[in-house]
Amino acid sequence: MATSAVVGALACQVDSYLRNFETSVVRCRQIAISTLSKPGKKAALPTTPPDVVQERYYEVELKDTILFPEGGGQPSDHGVIATLDEEFPVLAIRRELLTALHRVSKPIEPNTPVKLEVNWKRRFDHMQQHSGQHLISAILDQMQVPTLAWNLGEKISYIELPRKLTDEEVLDVEERCNDVIRQGLDIWVEVPDKDLVNKDKLPDDYDAQRGVLRVVHIGGLDANPCCGTHLKNTREMGSIALLHQLPIRGSNSRLHFLIGERVRAYARESNNLTRTLNSRLSCQTDEIEAKISRLESQLRDSLKREKLWMADVVKSDSARVKEDLKAEKKAYVYRGDVVGLDYYNSLVAEIGPLEPNSGVAILACGAGKNGGALLVIGDGADKVASKIREEGIIKGLKGGGKGAKWQGKVTQWEKGEVESLKSFFDRLEA
Ligand SMILES: [Zn+2]
Structure with missing residues (x-):
C-alpha cells in the first residue's frame, strides 16, 4: 500500500513557501460527524433522545501536502485540491497521529493525480503570527517570563504569561521585538538528532520515534521545537504591536499582539472607529473622553429629574x-x-x-x-x-x-x- 509523508516532514513544513504542488491520493474515506440537535421543548418524556444530525464528508490522505494540518497553535490552512476536471475546496486538515487528513465534501479515488493550491494570504498571515510569537516569547524568556500558551486568533492573537507585565515592560518588549525585525535575522528549521530535542514541548500524541522533530531557530536568539510553518527572515514580520493584557486563571495574564498586515488592518479599523466617534460626538479625538464624561453626567441628571417628575405624576x-x-x-x-x-x-x-x-x-x-x-x-x-x-x-x-x-x-x-x-x-x- 502506498505511504504518505509524515507530519513533521510534510512539503509545507520542508518548504513553507510552496503555494502550488502536484501529488496523488493515497486513501479516501467517508466520515460522518454527528451533532445533537437541541431536544424539543415539548419532548414527551425527559428521556426522549435529541435528534442526531449527521454531516457526511470525506477525508483524503495525500502522498504529500502543502496544506498545513492544524497543530502547535497554528490553525489549518485553507486551499483547494484539484483533479483534472473538478476542484475540491479544503477548509480543514486534521492530524491523525502522523497523517494529515484533508476534509472535502465529495470522494476522490485513490491514485488520482491532484494539484494543490494553498490560500496564500491566510497562510502567510499565519506564518507572520507564528514566527512573531516565537520572537515575542524569546524576548520574554530573556526577562524570565515564560510563555505558558498562545492562541492565533482571527484578528488578534495572545500569549499567556504567568504574570501581568508593567506598561514599561510591554513597551520595552515591543521595542526589542521590532529591533530584531529590523536586524533581519534568518529563521530556519533544523532537524537535529532526536535525543537532543527537548520533548517536553511536543504534543502528547506525537509519535517522536517515527515522526520528525524540528527545531525552529531565529538567528542565534532562539531555538524552539515546533511543527509550524515559519518565515525565512524576521524582516518579513513587518512590525509587531503589543496591545492590552487581560487577567486569566488567577495571576496569569494574556498579552495580545498583532503582527505584519494585521497591524495595518487594525490601524485602519481603529481610525474608522475614531472617525465615527468624531462625527457622532461632534468633537476632536482628544475631546472624546471629556465629551463622554459630560454625556454620562447629563444622563445621570436626566434620570434623577425623571425620577422626581415621575413621583409628582404618580401623586397627581x-x-x-x-x-x-x-x-x-x-x-x-x-x-x-x-x-x-x-x-x-x-x-x-x-x-x-x-x-x-x-x-x-x-x-x-x-x-x-x-x-x-x-x-x-x-x-x-x-x-x-x-x-x-x-x-x-x-x-x-x-x-x-x-x-x-x-x-x-x-x-x-x-x-x-x-x-x-x-x-x-x-x-x-x-
Ligand atoms: Zn511554534
Whole structure:
C-alpha cells in the first residue's frame, strides 16, 4: 500500500513557501460527524433522545501536502485540491497521529493525480503570527517570563504569561521585538538528532520515534521545537504591536499582539472607529473622553429629574383615580410615554388597597411597537380584563390575575387600540 509523508516532514513544513504542488491520493474515506440537535421543548418524556444530525464528508490522505494540518497553535490552512476536471475546496486538515487528513465534501479515488493550491494570504498571515510569537516569547524568556500558551486568533492573537507585565515592560518588549525585525535575522528549521530535542514541548500524541522533530531557530536568539510553518527572515514580520493584557486563571495574564498586515488592518479599523466617534460626538479625538464624561453626567441628571417628575405624576394620577372612583366608581389612566412597569407599580402602591365596592380602574401605558402594559384593579378586575380580551380590543395582550388585580403585557399597540380601550371604558357600567 502506498505511504504518505509524515507530519513533521510534510512539503509545507520542508518548504513553507510552496503555494502550488502536484501529488496523488493515497486513501479516501467517508466520515460522518454527528451533532445533537437541541431536544424539543415539548419532548414527551425527559428521556426522549435529541435528534442526531449527521454531516457526511470525506477525508483524503495525500502522498504529500502543502496544506498545513492544524497543530502547535497554528490553525489549518485553507486551499483547494484539484483533479483534472473538478476542484475540491479544503477548509480543514486534521492530524491523525502522523497523517494529515484533508476534509472535502465529495470522494476522490485513490491514485488520482491532484494539484494543490494553498490560500496564500491566510497562510502567510499565519506564518507572520507564528514566527512573531516565537520572537515575542524569546524576548520574554530573556526577562524570565515564560510563555505558558498562545492562541492565533482571527484578528488578534495572545500569549499567556504567568504574570501581568508593567506598561514599561510591554513597551520595552515591543521595542526589542521590532529591533530584531529590523536586524533581519534568518529563521530556519533544523532537524537535529532526536535525543537532543527537548520533548517536553511536543504534543502528547506525537509519535517522536517515527515522526520528525524540528527545531525552529531565529538567528542565534532562539531555538524552539515546533511543527509550524515559519518565515525565512524576521524582516518579513513587518512590525509587531503589543496591545492590552487581560487577567486569566488567577495571576496569569494574556498579552495580545498583532503582527505584519494585521497591524495595518487594525490601524485602519481603529481610525474608522475614531472617525465615527468624531462625527457622532461632534468633537476632536482628544475631546472624546471629556465629551463622554459630560454625556454620562447629563444622563445621570436626566434620570434623577425623571425620577422626581415621575413621583409628582404618580401623586397627581393617583389622586385623580381616587376621585374618579369616588365619583363614578370607575377610573381610567393611559400614559403613552411610559413603557416600563415602574410607573404603574408606584401608581398602584400610591392608590393603595381598594376597599370592596370602590369600583374598577383601568391603567394602561406604552405605545406602538414598543408595547406596554395593562393593569386592571378593583371590583371584578379579572372579569373586566376578560371582557377586554373577548372583545379583541388589544390583540397583543397577555397576562393574568385573579379577583381584584389583573396584570398584563401588551406586546404591541396596534393602530386605534388605545382609542378602542378608552371607548370600552366609557361604555363600562360601574
Ligand atoms: Zn511554534
